[in-house]
Amino acid sequence: MTQDPGLKHGTVGLRSDAWYTNASFTGFMTSNSPEQSSRHRVDLILAAVDGSPGSYLAAARELAKLAPGELELVRVGVLSTFTVDLVKPYMAVEGARRGFAIDVHFAPFGQLEQQVLEPTGSLYAWQPHVIVVAARVDDLSPALVDRYVSLSSDEVANLVQAYVQRVGRIAEAIRANSSADILVWNQPAPAMLAAGLADVSLVSSQADLISALNSRLAAGCRSIPGVTIFDAARLATEVGLRQWYDAKLYHLGRIPFGSTAQAAIGKLFARYVHAMRVPPKKCIVLDLDNTLWGGVLGEEGVGGIAFGDDYPGNVFKAFQQHLRTYRDRGVLLAIASKNNEADVLEAFARHPDFVLGLEDFGARQVHWSDKASSLRAIAAELNIGTDALVFFDDNPVERDWIRAQMPEVAVIDVPSNPLRYCAALDEAGFFDQLMVTDEDRARAGQSLSAARRSALQVSSSSVQEFLTGLEMRATIGVIDSTTLPRVVQLLGKTNQFNVTTRRHSQADLERMLAAGAIGLWMRLEDRFGDNGIIGVAISVPTRPGEDQLDSFLMSCRVLGRKAELALLWSLARRVAGRGSLRLTGEFIPTKKNAPAAGFFAESGFAAVEGEPNHWRLDLTPPPQAPPFFEIIDRD
Amino acid sequence: MVSALTQNTMANDFKPRIRNVLSAVFGVPSAAVTDASSPDTVEGWDSLNHIHLILALEMEFGVSFEADQALALTSIPSIEQMIHRLGGS
Numbered sequence: 001m002t003q004d005p006g007l008k009h010g011t012v013g014l015r016s017d018a019w020y021t022n023a024s025f026t027g028f029m030t031s032n033s034p035e036q037s038s039r040h041r042v043d044l045i046l047a048a049v050d051g052s053p054g055s056y057l058a059a060a061r062e063l064a065k066l067a068p069g070e071l072e073l074v075r076v077g078v079l080s081t082f083t084v085d086l087v088k089p090y091m092a093v094e095g096a097r098r099g100f101a102i103d104v105h106f107a108p109f110g111q112l113e114q115q116v117l118e119p120t121g122s123l124y125a126w127q128p129h130v131i132v133v134a135a136r137v138d139d140l141s142p143a144l145v146d147r148y149v150s151l152s153s154d155e156v157a158n159l160v161q162a163y164v165q166r167v168g169r170i171a172e173a174i175r176a177n178s179s180a181d182i183l184v185w186n187q188p189a190p191a192m193l194a195a196g197l198a199d200v201s202l203v204s205s206q207a208d209l210i211s212a213l214n215s216r217l218a219a220g221c222r223s224i225p226g227v228t229i230f231d232a233a234r235l236a237t238e239v240g241l242r243q244w245y246d247a248k249l250y251h252l253g254r255i256p257f258g259s260t261a262q263a264a265i266g267k268l269f270a271r272y273v274h275a276m277r278v279p280p281k282k283c284i285v286l287d288l289d290n291t292l293w294g295g296v297l298g299e300e301g302v303g304g305i306a307f308g309d310d311y312p313g314n315v316f317k318a319f320q321q322h323l324r325t326y327r328d329r330g331v332l333l334a335i336a337s338k339n340n341e342a343d344v345l346e347a348f349a350r351h352p353d354f355v356l357g358l359e360d361f362g363a364r365q366v367h368w369s370d371k372a373s374s375l376r377a378i379a380a381e382l383n384i385g386t387d388a389l390v391f392f393d394d395n396p397v398e399r400d401w402i403r404a405q406m407p408e409v410a411v412i413d414v415p416s417n418p419l420r421y422c423a424a425l426d427e428a429g430f431f432d433q434l435m436v437t438d439e440d441r442a443r444a445g446q447s448l449s450a451a452r453r454s455a456l457q458v459s460s461s462s463v464q465e466f467l468t469g470l471e472m473r474a475t476i477g478v479i480d481s482t483t484l485p486r487v488v489q490l491l492g493k494t495n496q497f498n499v500t501t502r503r504h505s506q507a508d509l510e511r512m513l514a515a516g517a518i519g520l521w522m523r524l525e526d527r528f529g530d531n532g533i534i535g536v537a538i539s540v541p542t543r544p545g546e547d548q549l550d551s552f553l554m555s556c557r558v559l560g561r562k563a564e565l566a567l568l569w570s571l572a573r574r575v576a577g578r579g580s581l582r583l584t585g586e587f588i589p590t591k592k593n594a595p596a597a598g599f600f601a602e603s604g605f606a607a608v609e610g611e612p613n614h615w616r617l618d619l620t621p622p623p624q625a626p627p628f629f630e631i632i633d634r635d
Numbered sequence: 636m637v638s639a640l641t642q643n644t645m646a647n648d649f650k651p652r653i654r655n656v657l658s659a660v661f662g663v664p665s666a667a668v669t670d671a672s673s674p675d676t677v678e679g680w681d682s683l684n685h686i687h688l689i690l691a692l693e694m695e696f697g698v699s700f701e702a703d704q705a706l707a708l709t710s711i712p713s714i715e716q717m718i719h720r721l722g723g724s
Contacts, residue, residue, distance in 0.1 A: 052694050052695060055659065058662070083683075085683055086687065251702060252686060252705065255686065259693075259694065
């Protein structure tokens with residue numbers, strides 16, 4: 001086992017709380033590139049941060065001196081009812097840890113409507129990528145905080161309604177004027193309860209009221225595209241309300257929270273930005289010995305490893321339970337272990353307490369050869385890129401090996417204490433996404449039927465027989481508010497069968513549809529299960545009689561099943577239906593979309609002479625519906 | 636005698652650390668921070684950075700200033716004196 005001495009990770013270890021490395025920023029790791037020295041500069045700045053406010057300030061100042069482009073620029077506009085400026089250095093430093101140059105502008109506090117209702121105002125002219133709305137209930141509906149006990153239930157309901165509506169209107173105004181991602185703060189529990197000890201006994205307690213207000217706020221925001229709740233309530237609970245609120249700072253400078261809270265806010269904000277701008281990873285590759293259980297299986301045997309309901313086995317049990325929550329929300333699990341496979345199979349078959357079974361892992365590499373080849377084999381088997389892998393291994397030598405061999409893989413800096421495993425995985429944020437869709441939840445069940453499907457593919461004598469045997473049903477419909485989040489998610493993360501790889505935001509897509517684009521989703525079911533929404537097609541009118549394919553993608557889960565023909569057929573039918581004579585298309589090659597390269601030629605498009613990668617499909621007569629599918633085409 | 640000596644040593648210890656904190660918070664070289672530095676002479680010493688300064692000093696020396704005390708911390712000698720009074724370390 002060799003370690004590449006050129007790859008220094010010493011600085012990462014110095015950071016007070018960096019449980020992750022920056023391996024996701026692939027470009028920064030290639031040797032001798034200008035990016036590397038730039039990354040190195042950023043690492044040096046971040047290494048000097050020791051957790052004290054002064055060190056954050058000094059680092060933020062250094063980061064501001066970096067040349068444009070050294071980190072990905074994210075412009076953030078903040079509207080608030082209080083002074084939030086103190087958080088700026090924390091936002092800058094935590095953002096830089098995740099690869100972003102966060103440039104924050106604060107509107108004068110208390111100016112909400114004034115800023116958002118003016119389409120030509122300074123907020124929008126600055127073209128922020130993210131707009132934060134932080135409005136405290138203490139400022140907008142103060143009676144809910146300090147007069148709570150004397151209010152009637154009607155008055156309480158009206159004040160809640162007024163607050164939720166006002167914030168909702170602000171978000172809507174931003175949506176109408178900007179395509180920025182919008183982050184709306186919710187409300188932490190009150191610093192003090194108006195009824196004191198008796199609050200918990202009130203018919204509607206003040207504490208319950210605030211959480212009900214947060215639910216209403218979230219419901220209101222869900223209906224506006226591109227709006228996400230910044231969960232300040234949860235964060236304040238994690239920090240602790242006594243540390244969150246700081247009466248001295250509030251009265252000195254209208255800053256409601258103390259320095260611990262400021263640091264936590266900066267960190268959480270950076271996680272949101274990361275989740276907004278970086279597609280989530282898809283698979284956790286796990287080691288076994290001292291990762292999924294305590295001890296070394298090959299030496300101690302099934303009975304000797306630590307796993308169960310007592311310490312230290314319960315620590316590993318808790319980690320397996322935690323991994324199961326990842327699996328439930330659609331993250332794939334895989335095993336890369338140096339062990340005798342027979343021992344491992346026996347452990348999973350015989351250990352009475354295991355939470356995860358072998359069937360929970362989408363791929364397994366158990367042998368004695370190197371882990372980089374194991375990771376490549378896992379990615380190939382799961383049909384995902386190696387850059388969608390996160391590597392979790394307690395052995396630092398293995399981690400360094402993977403970092404050196406596969407810089408595109410995200411490697412978790414696994415803490416030496418297994419009690420910290422769960423937090424290390426969570427705080428790395430590699431699987432952060434702003435919403436969990438039904439498709440994510442269903443994917444866990446699908447990995448099983450995918451395995452059964454592959455078995456069928458091998459046994460079928462021909463592809464036609466295989467496809468017929470799948471009894472596929474494609475449901476196609478027009479993108480609406482229900483399907484929009486899933487469509488945007490697919491646009492954001494589909495790499496392989498993606499003809500143009502245009503990453504439209506929810507707001508962009510809404511605008512396109514309003515301007516006359518045809519946007520379709522496709523759901524695919526077969527005899528093994530429901531694959532969920534796995535296809536998206538968008539065409540835009542270009543000139544009279546002609547539409548252009550703006551986006552066309554299929555999730556890799558259903559590649560090789562001709563499902564693209566069903567989607568194209570429906571799109572062509574609709575385009576022809578509104579009088580267009582032809583559909584044009586362009587293939588935009590990327591590093592990853594080779595699987596889509598043959599799409600136009602294989603589905604009846606003719607190459608446009610003299611224009612490489614440009615194609616056209618005449619719609620007279622319209623294309624035939626493909627075989628193998630029952631198509632339900634919804635209008 | 637001993638305590639006076641200790642006091643003296645500590646006083647000498649605090650000053651460079653205070654200068655370092657001011658330098659980090661206001662973004663000026665440590666050498667440029669002197670006993671005569673004040674909100675009037677240091678460009679970055681505005682009301683917002685004053686709050687940053689208070690938080691940084693509290694963490695550096697393990698003390699907690701009252702609001703009135705915090706507002707009065709406008710020079711290195713006054714900061715040093717206050718940290719001594721509050722038993723900073």
